[in-house]
Amino acid sequence: MEVIKLEDISFAYPRGKIVLHGLNFSLKKGERVGIMGPNGTGKTTFLQIIVGLLKPQAGRVVIMGKERQTETDFYEVRSKIGFMFQDPDDQLFCPTVAEEIAFGPLNLGIPRQEVAKIVSRTLGLVGLAGFEDRVTYKLSGGEKRLVALASLLAMQPEVLLLDEPTGDLDPQNIKRLVSILSRLSLSYLIVSHDKQFLQQVTQKQFWFEDGRFLPLDTFHP
Amino acid sequence: MLQEPFANGNSFIHNLDPRIRILFAFFFAIIVATTWHLSALLWAFFFVVVVFVLTKLNMRDILKRILVVNTFIVLLVIILPFSYPGQVIYALGPLTLTKQGFFYALYIFLKSNLILTCVILLLSTTSIFSLAHALHHLHVPSKLVQLIFFTFRYIHVIYRQYQKLMRAVKLRCFTPKTNIYTYKTYAYLVASLLIKSYDRSERVYKAMVCRGFQGTFPVFRHFKMTTKDRLLSMAATIYLLFLAILAWK
Incomplete structure:
Protein backbone atom coordinates (compact mmCIF):
# COMPACT_ATOMS: atom_id res chain seq x y z
CA MET A 1 0.00 0.00 0.00
CA GLU A 2 1.24 3.49 -0.81
CA VAL A 3 1.48 5.72 2.22
CA ILE A 4 2.52 8.81 0.26
CA LYS A 5 1.54 9.42 -3.33
CA LEU A 6 2.11 12.66 -5.19
CA GLU A 7 0.66 12.96 -8.69
CA ASP A 8 1.62 15.65 -11.19
CA ILE A 9 2.59 18.16 -8.53
CA SER A 10 3.52 21.65 -9.70
CA PHE A 11 4.72 24.32 -7.35
CA ALA A 12 6.09 27.82 -7.71
CA TYR A 13 6.79 30.40 -5.01
CA PRO A 14 4.95 33.70 -5.44
CA ARG A 15 6.93 35.79 -7.94
CA GLY A 16 9.58 33.10 -7.94
CA LYS A 17 10.71 30.46 -10.33
CA ILE A 18 8.86 27.20 -10.81
CA VAL A 19 10.33 24.71 -8.35
CA LEU A 20 8.37 21.58 -9.13
CA HIS A 21 6.68 20.75 -12.40
CA GLY A 22 4.64 17.58 -12.91
CA LEU A 23 6.36 15.72 -10.11
CA ASN A 24 5.36 12.14 -9.33
CA PHE A 25 6.44 10.26 -6.25
CA SER A 26 5.27 7.42 -4.11
CA LEU A 27 6.40 5.78 -0.92
CA LYS A 28 5.10 2.37 0.09
CA LYS A 29 4.57 1.20 3.64
CA GLY A 30 7.83 0.01 5.13
CA GLU A 31 9.95 1.63 2.42
CA ARG A 32 13.05 3.60 3.36
CA VAL A 33 14.11 6.06 0.74
CA GLY A 34 17.01 8.48 0.54
CA ILE A 35 17.14 11.61 -1.59
CA MET A 36 20.22 13.54 -2.67
CA GLY A 37 20.38 16.55 -4.89
CA PRO A 38 21.92 19.97 -5.46
CA ASN A 39 21.08 22.90 -3.19
CA GLY A 40 17.96 24.84 -4.02
CA THR A 41 16.24 22.26 -6.22
CA GLY A 42 13.13 22.05 -4.07
CA LYS A 43 13.83 19.10 -1.80
CA THR A 44 12.52 20.90 1.27
CA THR A 45 9.60 22.28 -0.74
CA PHE A 46 8.75 18.72 -1.75
CA LEU A 47 8.74 17.57 1.89
CA GLN A 48 6.63 20.53 2.98
CA ILE A 49 4.02 19.69 0.34
CA ILE A 50 3.66 16.18 1.75
CA VAL A 51 2.62 17.48 5.17
CA GLY A 52 0.55 20.34 3.77
CA LEU A 53 2.73 23.24 4.92
CA LEU A 54 2.82 24.34 1.28
CA LYS A 55 -0.06 23.84 -1.11
CA PRO A 56 0.81 22.88 -4.71
CA GLN A 57 -0.75 24.90 -7.54
CA ALA A 58 -1.57 21.71 -9.42
CA GLY A 59 -1.60 18.00 -8.76
CA ARG A 60 -2.92 15.57 -6.18
CA VAL A 61 -1.52 14.78 -2.74
CA VAL A 62 -2.76 11.36 -1.67
CA ILE A 63 -1.76 10.28 1.83
CA MET A 64 -2.82 6.92 3.20
CA GLY A 65 -5.22 6.37 0.37
CA LYS A 66 -7.07 9.68 0.73
CA GLU A 67 -6.65 12.84 -1.27
CA ARG A 68 -5.68 15.72 1.05
CA GLN A 69 -6.59 19.31 0.41
CA THR A 70 -7.78 21.22 3.49
CA GLU A 71 -6.05 21.98 6.80
CA THR A 72 -8.32 19.44 8.52
CA ASP A 73 -7.18 16.75 6.07
CA PHE A 74 -3.59 17.54 6.87
CA TYR A 75 -4.12 17.60 10.64
CA GLU A 76 -4.55 13.84 10.43
CA VAL A 77 -1.60 13.55 8.05
CA ARG A 78 0.69 15.39 10.46
CA SER A 79 -0.13 13.04 13.31
CA LYS A 80 0.94 10.13 11.10
CA ILE A 81 3.91 11.71 9.33
CA GLY A 82 6.62 13.23 11.48
CA PHE A 83 8.63 15.99 9.77
CA MET A 84 12.06 16.89 11.11
CA PHE A 85 13.28 20.32 10.04
CA GLN A 86 16.75 21.13 8.78
CA ASP A 87 17.55 23.25 11.81
CA PRO A 88 16.53 21.69 15.15
CA ASP A 89 16.45 25.17 16.66
CA ASP A 90 13.36 25.84 14.55
CA GLN A 91 11.67 22.88 16.07
CA LEU A 92 12.43 23.19 19.74
CA PHE A 93 10.51 25.94 21.44
CA CYS A 94 9.62 24.65 24.90
CA PRO A 95 11.93 25.43 27.82
CA THR A 96 12.42 21.86 28.98
CA VAL A 97 12.99 18.64 27.06
CA ALA A 98 10.02 16.90 28.71
CA GLU A 99 7.62 19.66 27.69
CA GLU A 100 9.02 19.62 24.17
CA ILE A 101 8.37 15.93 23.74
CA ALA A 102 4.99 16.09 25.47
CA PHE A 103 3.76 18.85 23.15
CA GLY A 104 2.76 16.59 20.25
CA PRO A 105 1.07 13.81 22.24
CA LEU A 106 -0.83 16.38 24.33
CA ASN A 107 -2.06 18.05 21.14
CA LEU A 108 -3.35 14.66 20.03
CA GLY A 109 -5.37 14.45 23.22
CA ILE A 110 -3.45 11.68 24.93
CA PRO A 111 -4.03 11.71 28.71
CA ARG A 112 -1.29 13.19 30.88
CA GLN A 113 -0.26 10.04 32.77
CA GLU A 114 0.14 8.28 29.45
CA VAL A 115 2.18 11.20 28.06
CA ALA A 116 4.61 11.05 30.98
CA LYS A 117 5.30 7.41 30.10
CA ILE A 118 5.69 8.25 26.41
CA VAL A 119 8.20 10.99 27.27
CA SER A 120 10.51 8.73 29.26
CA ARG A 121 10.12 5.86 26.78
CA THR A 122 10.98 8.02 23.75
CA LEU A 123 13.93 9.60 25.53
CA GLY A 124 15.22 6.10 26.24
CA LEU A 125 14.73 5.20 22.59
CA VAL A 126 17.02 8.01 21.38
CA GLY A 127 19.52 7.38 24.16
CA LEU A 128 18.76 10.50 26.19
CA ALA A 129 17.22 8.88 29.25
CA GLY A 130 17.07 11.26 32.18
CA PHE A 131 17.08 14.41 30.02
CA GLU A 132 13.50 15.37 31.02
CA ASP A 133 14.35 18.53 32.95
CA ARG A 134 17.22 19.76 30.78
CA VAL A 135 16.77 23.20 29.22
CA THR A 136 16.37 22.79 25.45
CA TYR A 137 18.32 25.84 24.31
CA LYS A 138 21.34 24.83 26.37
CA LEU A 139 21.68 21.41 24.71
CA SER A 140 24.48 20.64 22.26
CA GLY A 141 23.72 20.49 18.53
CA GLY A 142 23.64 16.70 18.52
CA GLU A 143 21.40 16.53 21.57
CA LYS A 144 19.01 19.06 20.04
CA ARG A 145 18.79 16.90 16.95
CA LEU A 146 17.96 13.82 19.01
CA VAL A 147 15.38 15.70 21.08
CA ALA A 148 13.74 16.93 17.85
CA LEU A 149 13.61 13.32 16.65
CA ALA A 150 12.18 12.19 19.98
CA SER A 151 9.49 14.89 19.81
CA LEU A 152 8.34 13.36 16.51
CA LEU A 153 8.60 9.74 17.65
CA ALA A 154 6.47 10.58 20.70
CA MET A 155 3.52 11.09 18.35
CA GLN A 156 3.92 7.48 17.19
CA PRO A 157 4.06 8.31 13.48
CA GLU A 158 3.99 5.78 10.66
CA VAL A 159 6.35 7.74 8.43
CA LEU A 160 9.26 10.08 9.14
CA LEU A 161 10.49 12.83 6.84
CA LEU A 162 14.00 13.89 7.78
CA ASP A 163 15.44 17.01 6.15
CA GLU A 164 19.24 16.85 6.28
CA PRO A 165 19.45 15.16 9.66
CA THR A 166 23.24 14.80 9.68
CA GLY A 167 24.21 18.34 8.73
CA ASP A 168 25.28 19.33 12.23
CA LEU A 169 26.27 15.95 13.64
CA ASP A 170 29.73 14.64 14.46
CA PRO A 171 30.65 11.07 13.37
CA GLN A 172 29.77 9.73 16.81
CA ASN A 173 26.29 11.21 16.69
CA ILE A 174 25.76 10.06 13.09
CA LYS A 175 26.46 6.51 14.29
CA ARG A 176 23.94 7.03 17.04
CA LEU A 177 21.32 8.24 14.57
CA VAL A 178 22.00 5.27 12.28
CA SER A 179 21.46 2.82 15.10
CA ILE A 180 18.27 4.58 16.25
CA LEU A 181 16.85 4.60 12.73
CA SER A 182 17.67 0.93 12.15
CA ARG A 183 15.83 0.01 15.34
CA LEU A 184 12.63 1.80 14.26
CA SER A 185 9.95 -0.11 12.44
CA LEU A 186 8.55 2.63 10.27
CA SER A 187 8.92 4.00 6.77
CA TYR A 188 10.98 7.09 6.20
CA LEU A 189 12.20 9.51 3.63
CA ILE A 190 15.55 11.18 4.19
CA VAL A 191 16.99 14.15 2.35
CA SER A 192 20.74 14.35 2.87
CA HIS A 193 24.05 15.22 1.23
CA ASP A 194 25.76 12.35 3.01
CA LYS A 195 25.77 9.42 0.61
CA GLN A 196 27.38 6.99 3.00
CA PHE A 197 24.78 7.76 5.66
CA LEU A 198 21.93 7.27 3.17
CA GLN A 199 23.29 3.93 2.05
CA GLN A 200 23.44 2.79 5.66
CA VAL A 201 19.86 3.67 6.56
CA THR A 202 17.85 3.43 3.33
CA GLN A 203 17.12 0.75 0.75
CA LYS A 204 16.65 3.02 -2.26
CA GLN A 205 18.37 6.29 -3.09
CA PHE A 206 17.35 8.91 -5.63
CA TRP A 207 19.04 11.89 -7.20
CA PHE A 208 16.63 14.81 -7.35
CA GLU A 209 17.24 17.47 -9.96
CA ASP A 210 15.05 19.62 -12.21
CA GLY A 211 11.98 18.34 -10.42
CA ARG A 212 12.61 14.69 -11.26
CA PHE A 213 13.71 11.64 -9.29
CA LEU A 214 16.42 9.57 -10.95
CA PRO A 215 18.17 6.47 -9.60
CA LEU A 216 21.15 7.77 -7.63
CA ASP A 217 23.83 5.44 -9.03
CA THR A 218 23.34 6.50 -12.63
CA PHE A 219 23.63 10.20 -11.87
CA HIS A 220 25.91 10.45 -8.91
CA PRO A 221 29.23 8.65 -9.02
CA MET B 1 19.25 40.64 28.90
CA LEU B 2 16.60 37.96 28.84
CA GLN B 3 17.77 35.68 31.52
CA GLU B 4 15.47 35.02 34.39
CA PRO B 5 17.98 35.78 37.15
CA PHE B 6 15.49 35.55 40.01
CA ALA B 7 13.63 32.48 38.78
CA ASN B 8 16.04 29.79 39.91
CA GLY B 9 16.03 30.25 43.65
CA ASN B 10 15.02 27.88 46.34
CA SER B 11 13.19 29.87 48.97
CA PHE B 12 9.83 29.85 50.66
CA ILE B 13 8.44 32.19 47.99
CA HIS B 14 10.02 30.28 45.06
CA ASN B 15 8.31 27.09 46.15
CA LEU B 16 4.86 28.64 46.43
CA ASP B 17 2.20 27.69 43.91
CA PRO B 18 2.47 30.31 41.12
CA ARG B 19 -1.32 30.63 40.93
CA ILE B 20 -1.44 31.98 44.48
CA ARG B 21 1.35 34.42 43.68
CA ILE B 22 -0.37 35.73 40.56
CA LEU B 23 -3.70 36.20 42.34
CA PHE B 24 -2.04 37.83 45.30
CA ALA B 25 0.02 40.24 43.21
CA PHE B 26 -3.10 41.11 41.19
CA PHE B 27 -5.28 42.00 44.20
CA PHE B 28 -2.40 43.69 46.01
CA ALA B 29 -1.85 45.91 42.96
CA ILE B 30 -5.55 46.84 42.75
CA ILE B 31 -5.79 47.76 46.42
CA VAL B 32 -2.57 49.76 46.47
CA ALA B 33 -3.39 51.55 43.23
CA THR B 34 -6.81 52.72 44.41
CA THR B 35 -6.08 53.76 47.97
CA TRP B 36 -5.48 57.31 49.21
CA HIS B 37 -4.54 56.37 52.76
CA LEU B 38 -0.95 56.55 53.84
CA SER B 39 -1.54 53.95 56.56
CA ALA B 40 -2.55 51.37 53.92
CA LEU B 41 0.61 52.12 51.93
CA LEU B 42 2.65 51.71 55.11
CA TRP B 43 1.15 48.25 55.67
CA ALA B 44 1.77 47.41 52.04
CA PHE B 45 5.39 48.46 52.46
CA PHE B 46 5.69 46.29 55.54
CA PHE B 47 4.40 43.33 53.51
CA VAL B 48 6.84 43.94 50.66
CA VAL B 49 9.73 43.96 53.13
CA VAL B 50 8.59 40.64 54.61
CA VAL B 51 8.32 39.05 51.15
CA PHE B 52 11.74 40.40 50.23
CA VAL B 53 13.32 38.75 53.27
CA LEU B 54 11.55 35.49 52.42
CA THR B 55 12.81 35.43 48.81
CA LYS B 56 16.46 35.58 49.98
CA LEU B 57 17.28 37.70 46.93
CA ASN B 58 20.10 40.21 46.77
CA MET B 59 18.92 43.72 47.68
CA ARG B 60 21.20 45.34 45.09
CA ASP B 61 19.83 43.27 42.18
CA ILE B 62 16.28 44.20 43.09
CA ILE B 73 8.43 57.71 37.22
CA VAL B 74 10.90 60.34 38.43
CA LEU B 75 10.21 62.48 35.38
CA LEU B 76 6.53 62.52 36.27
CA VAL B 77 7.21 63.15 39.94
CA ILE B 78 9.33 66.19 39.10
CA ILE B 79 6.82 67.74 36.73
CA LEU B 80 3.60 67.02 38.59
CA PRO B 81 3.96 69.27 41.70
CA PHE B 82 4.52 72.27 39.42
CA SER B 83 1.72 71.58 36.99
CA TYR B 84 -1.12 70.45 39.23
CA PRO B 85 -3.62 73.20 40.21
CA GLY B 86 -4.14 73.82 43.93
CA GLN B 87 -2.92 75.65 46.98
CA VAL B 88 0.42 77.29 46.22
CA ILE B 89 3.13 76.65 48.82
CA TYR B 90 6.19 77.87 46.99
CA ALA B 91 6.71 80.04 43.97
CA LEU B 92 9.84 80.15 41.87
CA GLY B 93 9.37 82.75 39.17
CA PRO B 94 6.66 81.46 36.87
CA LEU B 95 6.83 77.99 38.49
CA THR B 96 4.44 77.35 41.36
CA LEU B 97 4.62 74.35 43.64
CA THR B 98 1.20 73.22 44.89
CA LYS B 99 0.40 71.18 47.95
CA GLN B 100 -2.04 68.94 46.09
CA GLY B 101 0.46 68.40 43.31
CA PHE B 102 3.17 67.47 45.80
CA PHE B 103 1.02 64.84 47.50
CA TYR B 104 -0.25 63.53 44.21
CA ALA B 105 3.32 62.99 43.03
CA LEU B 106 4.29 61.40 46.35
CA TYR B 107 1.41 58.92 46.15
CA ILE B 108 2.21 58.00 42.57
CA PHE B 109 5.82 57.44 43.49
CA LEU B 110 5.02 55.27 46.52
CA LYS B 111 2.23 53.28 44.86
CA SER B 112 4.08 52.49 41.65
CA ASN B 113 7.18 51.40 43.54
CA LEU B 114 5.23 49.23 45.96
CA ILE B 115 3.35 47.47 43.16
CA LEU B 116 6.49 47.10 41.09
CA THR B 117 8.52 45.60 43.92
CA LEU B 131 3.67 31.62 34.71
CA ALA B 132 1.99 30.77 31.41
CA HIS B 133 0.83 27.47 32.83
CA ALA B 134 -0.53 29.12 35.93
CA LEU B 135 -2.40 31.70 33.84
CA HIS B 136 -3.97 28.83 31.89
CA HIS B 137 -5.13 27.30 35.13
CA LEU B 138 -6.60 30.60 36.23
CA HIS B 139 -8.69 30.52 33.05
CA VAL B 140 -7.07 33.53 31.45
CA PRO B 141 -8.10 33.36 27.75
CA SER B 142 -5.75 31.06 25.84
CA LYS B 143 -5.01 33.72 23.20
CA LEU B 144 -3.68 36.08 25.86
CA VAL B 145 -1.49 33.42 27.42
CA GLN B 146 -0.08 32.53 24.01
CA LEU B 147 0.61 36.18 23.36
CA ILE B 148 2.60 36.49 26.59
CA PHE B 149 4.44 33.25 26.01
CA PHE B 150 5.36 33.91 22.38
CA THR B 151 6.39 37.48 23.06
CA PHE B 152 8.91 36.12 25.50
CA ARG B 153 10.02 33.30 23.20
CA TYR B 154 10.44 35.48 20.15
CA ILE B 155 12.20 38.28 21.99
CA HIS B 156 14.69 35.56 22.84
CA VAL B 157 14.95 34.56 19.19
CA ILE B 158 15.41 38.14 18.02
CA TYR B 159 18.00 38.81 20.70
CA ARG B 160 20.02 35.74 19.76
CA GLN B 161 19.81 36.68 16.11
CA TYR B 162 21.05 40.14 17.05
CA GLN B 163 24.02 38.68 18.90
CA LYS B 164 24.90 36.53 15.89
CA LEU B 165 24.78 39.47 13.49
CA MET B 166 26.79 41.66 15.85
CA ARG B 167 29.47 38.98 16.03
CA ALA B 168 29.52 38.66 12.25
CA VAL B 169 29.97 42.40 11.92
CA LYS B 170 32.70 42.57 14.55
CA LEU B 171 34.59 39.69 12.95
CA ARG B 172 34.90 41.81 9.86
CA CYS B 173 36.42 44.64 11.88
CA PHE B 174 33.48 47.00 12.01
CA THR B 175 33.93 49.86 14.48
CA PRO B 176 30.95 52.19 14.90
CA LYS B 177 31.67 55.87 14.15
CA THR B 178 29.52 58.91 13.60
CA ASN B 179 29.15 58.70 9.87
CA ILE B 180 26.78 57.62 7.13
CA TYR B 181 28.59 54.34 6.65
CA THR B 182 27.95 53.36 10.30
CA TYR B 183 24.29 54.36 10.11
CA LYS B 184 23.89 52.41 6.91
CA THR B 185 25.46 49.33 8.47
CA TYR B 186 23.12 49.59 11.44
CA ALA B 187 20.14 49.97 9.12
CA TYR B 188 21.18 46.80 7.28
CA LEU B 189 21.58 45.04 10.61
CA VAL B 190 18.11 45.97 11.80
CA ALA B 191 16.55 45.06 8.47
CA SER B 192 18.19 41.67 8.31
CA LEU B 193 17.35 41.13 11.95
CA LEU B 194 13.66 41.68 11.26
CA ILE B 195 13.58 39.50 8.15
CA LYS B 196 15.52 36.67 9.76
CA SER B 197 13.47 36.72 12.94
CA TYR B 198 10.27 36.74 10.92
CA ASP B 199 11.43 33.78 8.85
CA ARG B 200 12.46 31.92 11.91
CA SER B 201 9.17 32.50 13.72
CA GLU B 202 7.42 31.25 10.60
CA ARG B 203 9.48 28.05 10.72
CA VAL B 204 8.88 27.57 14.43
CA TYR B 205 5.17 27.96 13.81
CA LYS B 206 5.27 25.43 10.99
CA ALA B 207 7.11 22.98 13.22
CA MET B 208 4.39 23.41 15.82
CA VAL B 209 1.64 22.87 13.26
CA CYS B 210 3.42 19.67 12.21
CA ARG B 211 3.06 18.41 15.74
CA GLY B 212 -0.67 19.02 15.84
CA PHE B 213 -0.75 22.57 17.25
CA GLN B 214 -4.27 23.97 16.97
CA GLY B 215 -4.10 27.12 19.01
CA THR B 216 -4.29 25.87 22.57
CA PHE B 217 -1.44 25.14 24.91
CA PRO B 218 -1.65 21.77 26.54
CA VAL B 219 -0.21 21.87 30.02
CA PHE B 220 2.14 19.01 30.75
CA ARG B 221 2.88 19.43 34.43
CA HIS B 222 0.10 20.16 36.81
CA PHE B 223 0.65 22.26 39.88
CA LYS B 224 -0.14 20.66 43.14
CA MET B 225 -1.59 22.71 45.96
CA THR B 226 0.11 21.60 49.15
CA THR B 227 -1.18 22.15 52.67
CA LYS B 228 1.41 24.88 53.01
CA ASP B 229 -0.02 26.62 49.93
CA ARG B 230 -3.55 26.39 51.31
CA LEU B 231 -2.58 27.77 54.70
CA LEU B 232 -0.62 30.55 53.14
CA SER B 233 -3.36 31.56 50.74
CA MET B 234 -5.68 31.81 53.73
CA ALA B 235 -3.24 34.06 55.56
CA ALA B 236 -2.77 36.10 52.40
CA THR B 237 -6.52 36.53 51.97
CA ILE B 238 -6.86 37.77 55.54
CA TYR B 239 -4.00 40.22 54.98
CA LEU B 240 -5.54 41.46 51.72
CA LEU B 241 -8.94 41.96 53.41
CA PHE B 242 -7.25 43.91 56.18
CA LYS B 249 -12.42 52.99 54.66
Missing part, protein backbone atom coordinates in the same frame (compact mmCIF):
# COMPACT_ATOMS: atom_id res chain seq x y z
CA LEU B 63 17.12 47.88 43.51
CA LYS B 64 18.83 47.90 40.12
CA ARG B 65 15.62 46.68 38.49
CA ILE B 66 13.45 49.15 40.33
CA LEU B 67 15.80 51.96 39.39
CA VAL B 68 15.32 51.31 35.67
CA VAL B 69 11.57 51.78 35.89
CA ASN B 70 11.95 54.72 38.22
CA THR B 71 13.71 56.78 35.59
CA PHE B 72 10.28 57.11 33.98
CA CYS B 118 5.70 43.26 44.86
CA VAL B 119 5.39 42.01 41.27
CA ILE B 120 9.16 41.58 40.92
CA LEU B 121 9.37 39.66 44.17
CA LEU B 122 6.39 37.42 43.56
CA LEU B 123 6.36 36.90 39.80
CA SER B 124 9.93 37.17 38.57
CA THR B 125 10.73 34.35 40.96
CA THR B 126 8.80 32.02 38.60
CA SER B 127 9.94 30.94 35.16
CA ILE B 128 7.92 32.34 32.27
CA PHE B 129 6.68 28.86 31.42
CA SER B 130 5.19 28.16 34.83
CA LEU B 243 -5.39 46.00 53.63
CA ALA B 244 -8.55 46.58 51.62
CA ILE B 245 -10.43 47.78 54.71
CA LEU B 246 -7.61 50.16 55.57
CA ALA B 247 -7.38 51.32 51.97
CA TRP B 248 -11.05 51.93 51.27
